[in-house]
Amino acid sequence: MADLTPIPLPVLVNRMFRELAAKKSAFHLPRFKFAKAAAGRDMSTSIFGRRAATPFGPAAGPHTQLAQNIVLSWLAGGRVIELKTVQVLDHLEIARPCIDMETVGFNIEWSQELSLEQSLTEYVKAAMLIEMAKAEGLAPGLEDTVIDMSVGYDLAGIRTDKVRAFIAGMKDAGAVIDRLRRQIPDAYARFRDLAYPTCISDSVTVSTFHGCPPGEIEAIAAHLMAEEGLDVVIKLNPTLLGKADLNALLHDRLGYTDLVVPDATFEKDAKWQDVRAIVSRLGDLADRIGRGFGVKFSNTLLVHNHKPFFPAGTGEMYLSGPPLHVLAIELVGRFRAEFGDRLPISFSAGIDVGNFADTVALGLKPVSVCTDLLKGAGYGKGADYVADLADRMAEVEATDLDTYALKAFGLAGAALDDLEMPAGRKAALAAAIETGEDLRAAAGSDFGPWVSAARLRNTLHYAARVRDDRRYSRPEVDHPPRRTGVPLSLLDCETCGKCVNVCPNDAIFRYPLPQQPVVAATLRPGADVAVGEAQPVTRAQQIGIFADACNRCGNCDVTCPETGGPFARKANLFGSPASLDDAPDRDGIAIEKTATGLRLHVRDEGRRLTIDDDGARLACKGDGFDLSIDPAAPETACGVAGRPLDVGRLILIARIARAVTAPTIVTYANTAFD
Structure with a gap:
């Protein structure tokens, strides 16, 4: 498994503003591509009283x-940030690859890949960086942001000291902010005294795993409202539709006959009558104690794995994307038929630029x-x-x-028929x-009731439309x-940049490499260096991977025209020797600045070595060798x-290190030096 190593706040600050x-x-x-406010259009909404x-x-996930x-996500316009789901089991082994976007969308990831302590720090760092972005005027008119926690997957885990400490830290992050504030680099000292809000979040979306018993869902939500003082949304499963x-x-209707939901899923998941009762009781509880309560449609849909993409033995996967949109909208319609517009509904299922405004x-x-x-275009779609x-x-x-x-579907007049008011x-x-x-x-x-009636009319209209x-x-x-079928190599792919756009972790980057040939030279024990035919470098731009932020999810491999996967074939750069040592199954480079270079x-190829580059010669040391090389x-x-x-390989590694730390570009590698 590829472990994520969070990038220190000073590096993120340097990287972002440089x-x-x-x-x-x-x-x-x-x-x-940053989102922009529109003159005369107030796109704001209220999330449990927060603008x-x-x-x-x-959505809670890789972004x-x-x-x-x-x-x-924030720069792209996201102003309701649903954080990745955390749980008490915070050292999981998740199979790789885990994301398949070849056609619709499938994944096998379902929880955080960081410890709870790391997750808390990441979320606080993000909130602080957003405040810095606001201070720099990066989103005029779109400043107001709501951050929402997501926790799972059972009550016993949520009640543990570890999870409760995480929740407490999200509600009052003052100590973490004070620690991180001191780490802000001197060049950006103006951000040290910003009034960072200490409450990162006091709302939560409950992610209950497929098969979670109805009573457990209710108990979790009640605990989080009554004991933790949080506003709560419960995420519900598409299986509520019934088999x-x-x-x-x-x-x-949709023609996805190859997607089969296991019978056991329908048997284990909550039924509509269960949810009807749970929602009624939780809504009443929220009213009594002054908390907010809502539902979310929908969770992903568990289906049998019928594809070879995921590791052998992966029997099930989770469906997302266009077909899930129809299923989830159908559930919204049924829910509103039952509960009207009384409870807020959060939505995530197959959203794209073609249906966002309708939804x-x-x-x-x-x-x-x-x-x-x-x-x-990845995050670049957000502004669209x-x-x-x-x-x-x-x-x-x-x-x-x-x-x-009222106006979107022209149903404001029809909605009047649903209101009890005089004919005049x-x-x-x-x-x-x-x-x-x-x-x-x-x-x-009468405006509020009229809007509610229009929302119900719009829902029925839209549900009928998407079904067809x-x-x-x-x-x-x-x-x-x-796909071209061309094997991907360390250098000289198409450099199309598709992998850069779709990486949710910003782990993939371009870097310029001088187009001087790659030397073919081998030193054999007891012999001179044998020099062969140099290989040309045909592309001025190359692709690199910042390994600390790469969890080998596989999404870049799906998008890449060539075969082999950028995460596996391109130069992997680690943020420190320690993170390189923590990934013994991955080749790569960790770069340190010294007095001489x-x-x-x-x-x-699995062997550990060091190269000292003073700009004139390379001093290369490893198991059984100690070598001095003049790259020229x-x-x-x-x-x-x-x-x-392979002397040529050592020279190439040094060339790549020089390229990714050149002052003319901005990467995690060279911003770490500041």
Whole structure:
């Protein structure tokens, strides 16, 4: 398993603000792709009384585990950040690869990959970096942000001292902030005295694992509200539709006959009648104790693994993406038929730029995304969601999301039929629609009930529409990402940058490498250096991996046109010798700055060595060799060698280290030196 090593706050601060100054980007997201406010359009929503400047955000998952992921989500417009789910078992072995976005979306990851202490620190670091971004004016008009915890997976674990300490730290992070504040580099000392909010989050989305008993779900939510003082959302499973109705949609209407939900899942998961009773009781409890309560649709859908992508023996996987959208919207419709607009509904299932604004019109909040951000432009899509919502609001002349809900599908008039009010009053409001009056002003105290009625109408309308929308159906021919069949190598791939965009951890980067040939030279014990034909470097830009932030999820491999996986074939750079040593199954380089140049700690083909580069010669030491090399004249390499040594390879490693730490680019490697 590839373990994540959190990047220290000083490195993140240096990286973010140096890159903004030098490249007009942050963590590879161009500044022109930062989300922007729209004049005259208030896209804000209320999450349990807290204002979020947009209803968009990343779902709990790969985009909300590390500090840089969370900041990227925020820069892209996410103002409701649902953090990666944490649990008491915080040293898990998750099989790799774990994310398959070849067609729709499948994964086998389900929990955090950091310890609870590390997760708390990451989330606090992210919140502090967001405050720094606000102070620099990176999101004028879109500052308000809500951060939401996610915990699982059973009551016993949530009640442990470890999890309760995590929750307490999220509610009052003052001690962590004080510790981190002192780490802010001198160049950015202006951020040390910012008034960082000490409450990172006091709301939680409960992630209950597939098969969690209904009574356990209720007990967890009640404990978190009553004992921890949190506002609570419970995430519900698509199996609430029941086997017959789910398969009628998934197989008969959408055509995904190859996706089979195990019968045991339907048997173990909560049933609709269970959830009806649970929600009623928890809603009443929330009212009594003054807490917020809501539901989320939906969790992923557990299906049999019928593909060869995941490691051998992986019997089940979790479906996300377009087909899940239809299933989850169907559940929203059923829930609203039962509970009306009384309880807030959070939504995450197959969201993309084509349906985000429609889903917002249903009054769902937040509308969060995971699968779509793992494809194409990655985080860069976020600004498109926000911009498209603003455009849709402008089209119907809506200045806020409530008015947008009334106007989005043209159902404001029909919604009046669902309200108990005098006929004359309904006629006056219908006239206000026709004449383009301010509907909020015209409706007065009736505005809230009218909006609720419109949300219900919109939900039924939209659910019927997506059931028949062919873009959610299985295509006759799948169109996976393009593959050339060319084996990926250390240097000179297509350098298309697709892997850079889809990496949720910002672990993949481009770097310039001088196009001088790669020397072919071998030193044999007791013999001179044998020099062969040099290999050309054909690309000015190369691809590297910052290994500390790479968990080998496999998403870059799915996207890459060539075969072999960037995470495995490209140069892996570690943040420290310690993190290199902690990954004995991965070749790579950890770079340190010395008084005379660079010291490289290297694992190459499983063998550990060091290279000291003073700019003129390389001093290379390892098991059975101690060598001095002039990169300009490799044939003069000399020293002790107990086995044949690839001198050209050592020179190339040193060249890569020089390239990724050059002052002309910004990487985690060189910002760590500041």
